[in-house]
Amino acid sequence: MTALVREFGATVRAxxxxxxxxQEQLAEYAGLNRSYVGEIERGSAIASIVTADKLARALNVxxxxxxxxxLTVDAPA
Amino acid sequence: MTALVREFGATVRAxxxxxxxxQEQLAEYAGLNRSYVGEIERGSAIASIVTADKLARALNVxxxxxxxxxLTVDAPA
Incomplete structure:
Protein backbone atom coordinates (compact mmCIF):
# COMPACT_ATOMS: atom_id res chain seq x y z
CA MET A 1 0.00 0.00 0.00
CA THR A 2 1.57 3.32 -1.11
CA ALA A 3 1.65 6.37 1.12
CA LEU A 4 -0.62 8.08 -1.40
CA VAL A 5 -3.31 5.40 -1.05
CA ARG A 6 -3.02 5.41 2.75
CA GLU A 7 -3.17 9.23 2.90
CA PHE A 8 -6.09 9.35 0.47
CA GLY A 9 -8.05 7.03 2.73
CA ALA A 10 -7.10 8.95 5.86
CA THR A 11 -8.17 12.22 4.22
CA VAL A 12 -11.53 10.78 3.17
CA ARG A 13 -12.08 9.48 6.72
CA ALA A 14 -11.05 12.79 8.32
CA GLN A 23 -19.56 5.39 6.07
CA GLU A 24 -23.09 4.45 5.00
CA GLN A 25 -23.98 8.12 4.57
CA LEU A 26 -20.83 8.93 2.59
CA ALA A 27 -21.36 5.85 0.40
CA GLU A 28 -24.95 6.90 -0.29
CA TYR A 29 -24.05 10.53 -1.12
CA ALA A 30 -21.15 9.41 -3.33
CA GLY A 31 -23.11 6.63 -5.02
CA LEU A 32 -20.65 4.00 -3.86
CA ASN A 33 -20.85 0.70 -2.02
CA ARG A 34 -20.49 1.05 1.77
CA SER A 35 -17.88 -1.68 2.13
CA TYR A 36 -15.86 -0.14 -0.71
CA VAL A 37 -15.79 3.17 1.17
CA GLY A 38 -14.45 1.28 4.19
CA GLU A 39 -11.73 -0.36 2.09
CA ILE A 40 -10.76 3.00 0.60
CA GLU A 41 -10.55 4.61 4.06
CA ARG A 42 -8.36 1.73 5.31
CA GLY A 43 -6.15 2.08 2.23
CA SER A 44 -6.88 -1.49 1.15
CA ALA A 45 -8.58 -0.42 -2.10
CA ILE A 46 -7.12 1.93 -4.70
CA ALA A 47 -9.71 4.41 -5.92
CA SER A 48 -9.97 5.36 -9.56
CA ILE A 49 -10.06 9.03 -10.52
CA VAL A 50 -13.84 8.61 -11.06
CA THR A 51 -14.28 7.29 -7.52
CA ALA A 52 -12.05 10.05 -6.17
CA ASP A 53 -14.21 12.60 -7.99
CA LYS A 54 -17.44 11.07 -6.59
CA LEU A 55 -16.04 11.19 -3.04
CA ALA A 56 -14.81 14.77 -3.49
CA ARG A 57 -18.21 15.92 -4.76
CA ALA A 58 -20.01 14.19 -1.87
CA LEU A 59 -17.57 15.76 0.63
CA ASN A 60 -17.84 19.09 -1.21
CA VAL A 61 -14.09 19.56 -1.66
CA LEU A 71 -5.14 16.88 5.73
CA THR A 72 -5.68 18.07 9.27
CA VAL A 73 -9.38 18.71 9.54
CA ASP A 74 -10.88 20.93 12.21
CA ALA A 75 -14.18 19.65 13.47
CA PRO A 76 -16.89 22.18 12.66
CA ALA A 77 -17.20 24.92 15.36
CA MET B 1 -16.76 7.64 -20.82
CA THR B 2 -17.30 10.40 -18.25
CA ALA B 3 -16.29 13.98 -18.92
CA LEU B 4 -13.80 13.66 -16.06
CA VAL B 5 -12.02 10.73 -17.73
CA ARG B 6 -12.01 12.46 -21.13
CA GLU B 7 -10.72 15.74 -19.62
CA PHE B 8 -8.08 13.90 -17.58
CA GLY B 9 -6.76 12.31 -20.78
CA ALA B 10 -6.86 15.58 -22.67
CA THR B 11 -4.98 17.33 -19.87
CA VAL B 12 -2.29 14.63 -19.77
CA ARG B 13 -1.90 14.90 -23.56
CA ALA B 14 -1.77 18.72 -23.50
CA GLN B 23 3.94 8.89 -25.30
CA GLU B 24 6.94 6.55 -24.98
CA GLN B 25 8.86 9.22 -23.06
CA LEU B 26 5.96 10.01 -20.71
CA ALA B 27 5.38 6.29 -20.11
CA GLU B 28 9.07 5.80 -19.31
CA TYR B 29 9.25 8.80 -16.93
CA ALA B 30 5.99 7.75 -15.20
CA GLY B 31 6.90 4.06 -15.04
CA LEU B 32 3.86 3.07 -17.04
CA ASN B 33 3.17 1.02 -20.15
CA ARG B 34 3.20 3.06 -23.36
CA SER B 35 -0.07 1.67 -24.70
CA TYR B 36 -1.73 2.37 -21.33
CA VAL B 37 -0.66 6.02 -21.58
CA GLY B 38 -2.29 6.13 -25.02
CA GLU B 39 -5.53 4.65 -23.65
CA ILE B 40 -5.55 7.16 -20.79
CA GLU B 41 -5.02 10.08 -23.18
CA ARG B 42 -7.88 8.82 -25.39
CA GLY B 43 -10.09 8.45 -22.32
CA SER B 44 -10.54 4.75 -22.95
CA ALA B 45 -8.84 3.73 -19.69
CA ILE B 46 -9.70 5.05 -16.23
CA ALA B 47 -6.58 5.84 -14.23
CA SER B 48 -6.31 4.98 -10.57
CA ILE B 49 -5.17 7.66 -8.13
CA VAL B 50 -1.76 5.93 -8.09
CA THR B 51 -1.47 6.21 -11.88
CA ALA B 52 -2.67 9.82 -11.74
CA ASP B 53 0.03 10.54 -9.16
CA LYS B 54 2.72 8.88 -11.30
CA LEU B 55 1.69 10.93 -14.34
CA ALA B 56 1.56 14.15 -12.31
CA ARG B 57 5.05 13.54 -10.90
CA ALA B 58 6.43 12.79 -14.38
CA LEU B 59 4.78 15.93 -15.78
CA ASN B 60 5.89 17.89 -12.70
CA VAL B 61 2.45 19.22 -11.83
CA LEU B 71 -6.32 22.86 -18.92
CA THR B 72 -5.20 25.23 -21.66
CA VAL B 73 -1.47 24.75 -21.88
CA ASP B 74 0.78 27.34 -23.45
CA ALA B 75 3.68 25.82 -25.32
CA PRO B 76 6.94 26.85 -23.64
CA ALA B 77 8.21 30.25 -24.94
Whole structure:
Protein backbone atom coordinates (compact mmCIF):
# COMPACT_ATOMS: atom_id res chain seq x y z
CA MET A 1 0.00 0.00 0.00
CA THR A 2 1.57 3.32 -1.11
CA ALA A 3 1.65 6.37 1.12
CA LEU A 4 -0.62 8.08 -1.40
CA VAL A 5 -3.31 5.40 -1.05
CA ARG A 6 -3.02 5.41 2.75
CA GLU A 7 -3.17 9.23 2.90
CA PHE A 8 -6.09 9.35 0.47
CA GLY A 9 -8.05 7.03 2.73
CA ALA A 10 -7.10 8.95 5.86
CA THR A 11 -8.17 12.22 4.22
CA VAL A 12 -11.53 10.78 3.17
CA ARG A 13 -12.08 9.48 6.72
CA ALA A 14 -11.05 12.79 8.32
CA UNK A 15 -13.40 14.78 6.07
CA UNK A 16 -16.27 12.30 6.63
CA UNK A 17 -15.81 12.37 10.41
CA UNK A 18 -15.60 16.19 10.42
CA UNK A 19 -19.10 16.09 8.91
CA UNK A 20 -20.18 13.49 11.49
CA UNK A 21 -21.22 11.18 8.67
CA UNK A 22 -21.20 7.41 8.85
CA GLN A 23 -19.56 5.39 6.07
CA GLU A 24 -23.09 4.45 5.00
CA GLN A 25 -23.98 8.12 4.57
CA LEU A 26 -20.83 8.93 2.59
CA ALA A 27 -21.36 5.85 0.40
CA GLU A 28 -24.95 6.90 -0.29
CA TYR A 29 -24.05 10.53 -1.12
CA ALA A 30 -21.15 9.41 -3.33
CA GLY A 31 -23.11 6.63 -5.02
CA LEU A 32 -20.65 4.00 -3.86
CA ASN A 33 -20.85 0.70 -2.02
CA ARG A 34 -20.49 1.05 1.77
CA SER A 35 -17.88 -1.68 2.13
CA TYR A 36 -15.86 -0.14 -0.71
CA VAL A 37 -15.79 3.17 1.17
CA GLY A 38 -14.45 1.28 4.19
CA GLU A 39 -11.73 -0.36 2.09
CA ILE A 40 -10.76 3.00 0.60
CA GLU A 41 -10.55 4.61 4.06
CA ARG A 42 -8.36 1.73 5.31
CA GLY A 43 -6.15 2.08 2.23
CA SER A 44 -6.88 -1.49 1.15
CA ALA A 45 -8.58 -0.42 -2.10
CA ILE A 46 -7.12 1.93 -4.70
CA ALA A 47 -9.71 4.41 -5.92
CA SER A 48 -9.97 5.36 -9.56
CA ILE A 49 -10.06 9.03 -10.52
CA VAL A 50 -13.84 8.61 -11.06
CA THR A 51 -14.28 7.29 -7.52
CA ALA A 52 -12.05 10.05 -6.17
CA ASP A 53 -14.21 12.60 -7.99
CA LYS A 54 -17.44 11.07 -6.59
CA LEU A 55 -16.04 11.19 -3.04
CA ALA A 56 -14.81 14.77 -3.49
CA ARG A 57 -18.21 15.92 -4.76
CA ALA A 58 -20.01 14.19 -1.87
CA LEU A 59 -17.57 15.76 0.63
CA ASN A 60 -17.84 19.09 -1.21
CA VAL A 61 -14.09 19.56 -1.66
CA UNK A 62 -11.94 19.85 -4.80
CA UNK A 63 -10.71 16.39 -5.81
CA UNK A 64 -7.14 17.70 -5.48
CA UNK A 65 -7.74 18.09 -1.75
CA UNK A 66 -8.11 14.32 -1.41
CA UNK A 67 -4.86 13.70 -3.25
CA UNK A 68 -2.56 16.32 -1.85
CA UNK A 69 -0.74 16.54 1.50
CA UNK A 70 -2.29 14.79 4.49
CA LEU A 71 -5.14 16.88 5.73
CA THR A 72 -5.68 18.07 9.27
CA VAL A 73 -9.38 18.71 9.54
CA ASP A 74 -10.88 20.93 12.21
CA ALA A 75 -14.18 19.65 13.47
CA PRO A 76 -16.89 22.18 12.66
CA ALA A 77 -17.20 24.92 15.36
CA MET B 1 -16.76 7.64 -20.82
CA THR B 2 -17.30 10.40 -18.25
CA ALA B 3 -16.29 13.98 -18.92
CA LEU B 4 -13.80 13.66 -16.06
CA VAL B 5 -12.02 10.73 -17.73
CA ARG B 6 -12.01 12.46 -21.13
CA GLU B 7 -10.72 15.74 -19.62
CA PHE B 8 -8.08 13.90 -17.58
CA GLY B 9 -6.76 12.31 -20.78
CA ALA B 10 -6.86 15.58 -22.67
CA THR B 11 -4.98 17.33 -19.87
CA VAL B 12 -2.29 14.63 -19.77
CA ARG B 13 -1.90 14.90 -23.56
CA ALA B 14 -1.77 18.72 -23.50
CA UNK B 15 0.91 18.72 -20.80
CA UNK B 16 2.92 16.01 -22.56
CA UNK B 17 2.78 17.82 -25.90
CA UNK B 18 3.72 21.13 -24.24
CA UNK B 19 6.92 19.35 -23.18
CA UNK B 20 7.32 17.93 -26.70
CA UNK B 21 7.44 14.43 -25.23
CA UNK B 22 6.29 11.31 -27.03
CA GLN B 23 3.94 8.89 -25.30
CA GLU B 24 6.94 6.55 -24.98
CA GLN B 25 8.86 9.22 -23.06
CA LEU B 26 5.96 10.01 -20.71
CA ALA B 27 5.38 6.29 -20.11
CA GLU B 28 9.07 5.80 -19.31
CA TYR B 29 9.25 8.80 -16.93
CA ALA B 30 5.99 7.75 -15.20
CA GLY B 31 6.90 4.06 -15.04
CA LEU B 32 3.86 3.07 -17.04
CA ASN B 33 3.17 1.02 -20.15
CA ARG B 34 3.20 3.06 -23.36
CA SER B 35 -0.07 1.67 -24.70
CA TYR B 36 -1.73 2.37 -21.33
CA VAL B 37 -0.66 6.02 -21.58
CA GLY B 38 -2.29 6.13 -25.02
CA GLU B 39 -5.53 4.65 -23.65
CA ILE B 40 -5.55 7.16 -20.79
CA GLU B 41 -5.02 10.08 -23.18
CA ARG B 42 -7.88 8.82 -25.39
CA GLY B 43 -10.09 8.45 -22.32
CA SER B 44 -10.54 4.75 -22.95
CA ALA B 45 -8.84 3.73 -19.69
CA ILE B 46 -9.70 5.05 -16.23
CA ALA B 47 -6.58 5.84 -14.23
CA SER B 48 -6.31 4.98 -10.57
CA ILE B 49 -5.17 7.66 -8.13
CA VAL B 50 -1.76 5.93 -8.09
CA THR B 51 -1.47 6.21 -11.88
CA ALA B 52 -2.67 9.82 -11.74
CA ASP B 53 0.03 10.54 -9.16
CA LYS B 54 2.72 8.88 -11.30
CA LEU B 55 1.69 10.93 -14.34
CA ALA B 56 1.56 14.15 -12.31
CA ARG B 57 5.05 13.54 -10.90
CA ALA B 58 6.43 12.79 -14.38
CA LEU B 59 4.78 15.93 -15.78
CA ASN B 60 5.89 17.89 -12.70
CA VAL B 61 2.45 19.22 -11.83
CA UNK B 62 0.27 18.76 -8.73
CA UNK B 63 -2.01 15.76 -9.23
CA UNK B 64 -5.00 18.06 -8.68
CA UNK B 65 -4.05 19.85 -11.91
CA UNK B 66 -4.80 16.70 -13.87
CA UNK B 67 -8.22 16.36 -12.28
CA UNK B 68 -9.53 19.86 -12.22
CA UNK B 69 -10.97 22.09 -15.00
CA UNK B 70 -9.79 21.45 -18.56
CA LEU B 71 -6.32 22.86 -18.92
CA THR B 72 -5.20 25.23 -21.66
CA VAL B 73 -1.47 24.75 -21.88
CA ASP B 74 0.78 27.34 -23.45
CA ALA B 75 3.68 25.82 -25.32
CA PRO B 76 6.94 26.85 -23.64
CA ALA B 77 8.21 30.25 -24.94
Missing amino acids: LREALSWS PVGTLLCAP | LREALSWS PVGTLLCAP
